[in-house]
Amino acid sequence: MQTLQQYLQELKYYIWQMDGSMCSELLSFRHLHVKNQRLQLEDAHSQCSQALDSPYDELVAAHLRGCWAVARSDYVEAFACEAAAIQFFVRAFQSHKDTNWGLPVMYTLISDLHMFARMADRDQKRKGVGKPNETVEKAADCMMSCFRVCVGDNRSSLDVSKKWGIIAVVNHLFKIYFKINKLQLCKPLIRAIEGSTIRENFRVSHLVTYRYYVGRKAMFDNDYKLAAEYLTFAFEHCHRSSRRNKRLALVYLIPVKMFIGYMPSIEVLRQHNLMEFSDVARSVQEGNLRLLNEALSRHEAFFIKFGIYLILERLKVIMYRNLFKKVFLLLGTHQLPLKAFIVTLQMLGEEDMDIDEAQCIIANLIDKNYIRGYISYQHKKLVISKQNPFPRLPSPDAKIAIG
Known part of the structure; x- marks a missing residue:
């Protein structure tokens, strides 16, 4: 000794x-x-x-x-x-x-x-x-x-x-x-x-950790473009044997990707044991409000543990956009009665939905450039553009791309 x-x-x-x-x-x-x-x-x-x-x-x-x-x-x-x-x-x-x-x-x-x-x-x-x-x-x-x-x-x-x-x-x-x-x-x-x-010349292991945290901060700052870039780097450059770290990067990358229009595949979720996101992704894609609420409630403890519950709550705005697009395709007109949206939302679990709240949701979607159009309060209708009424990309200041 x-x-x-x-x-x-x-x-x-x-x-x-x-x-x-x-x-x-x-x-x-x-x-x-x-x-x-x-x-x-x-x-x-x-x-x-x-x-x-x-x-x-x-x-x-x-x-x-x-x-x-x-x-x-x-x-x-x-x-x-x-x-x-x-x-x-x-x-x-x-x-x-x-x-x-x-x-x-x-x-x-x-x-x-x-x-x-x-x-x-x-x-x-x-x-x-x-x-x-x-x-x-x-x-x-x-x-x-x-x-x-x-x-x-x-x-x-x-x-x-x-x-x-x-x-x-x-x-x-x-x-x-x-x-x-x-x-x-x-x-x-x-x-x-x-x-x-x-x-750009720091050790890759240090850069992976650095970009993981900067990506998470960007996500909380609603800068989803930067968050996606940095979290993707962290996930892709993390050593293949570090499955836990790869999974951690995905926990934050998946919500960010959903915000910019990319839904995770079932294969990826299964591979990294992240099936908690499966119903969330499906509900946003389908515009299914009831399924989204059920998924958030069922896996609430998991989402709160990683501090992403409120982030996932914000996905409702994209879910509303996809749901209202389905209403538009179903009715086949550019002058959509607000009553149609109210009834749809009530059927999907928002029993207390009234016209004021529906107008608020629609106004928010228009403001974020998820819908191109305006609300006719006199006729109680949403009048949408005849050219690309549901654009794939919002205004640049929104920092979100919609798939």
Whole structure:
């Protein structure tokens, strides 16, 4: 079993060699050394200061105290130790001019920090102390120091730039901001990535995570075109063995695709175990209000779990468009009595539907360019255009394409 001196000498050697990969292993809480009782030290400052230069001595001392805390299942203390380690790392990282060898260390530190933050919050919730997600919010503040160091490296040449580390930090911050429901904090992070000259050259795994979260945010912002583009990238470039991640991307991509007129096939839904969407897609396509309401009610828990229930509720506007198109085809006239729509909606479960509510629905469809026409209040009719009354594409500001 490795002694403390052997561990410190090994770390010293790899720091001197600027070997970020090996240093990251020796500072990772997923490495076997964490279980070494000789390295589980409550206070190792004196030993570390004798073996290592500042601020590495403080960084490693904080890590060893973290090992001590983990052995006692004290994840609040482990988080505090990892947060301190990151601050000492940032000091060291800033002093490394024209080199980014420390990026693997940064990736490991922020990943472990995020892990301990979740575990600490879980423990505090079980004990009934603290506020919900209190520790992960602190983790986000700590990660921002790494983000600023990476963003601020404007002088190094591209091959040794710290900017390559931006996306890894951003992805962890995304996970936290989505968890605590503060999506507005994602905007400056997105600007930093989209404004980067190397945005297309980041590692594919990092880009998949980044575009997955940006796609989800775009969906909540009703920008379905951008959401479809980014979520499609995440789904198609996700490693084939990562079936869970592919399924997660589809959970959000399917509603977005339905908004722009593409219904998922039964084969795709079965392949990824997402049959909850089958009746939703069929009801929208058929203009079947009753089936849509039943599908949303039956799978309510699933849709709420992923935060897409209200998004799917908005599909009613497309369902109305398809339903009213069927009424138009059935009556074969461009002057449609409002009574026909009211009766149709009442038959499909909207028993309380009256003329005012029907006019409101129709006016909304006209406003979104799902129907071309106008309401004649005097004659209580919907007068639709003789040329393409149900256009495939709405006005550009609606950001929705209808199939």
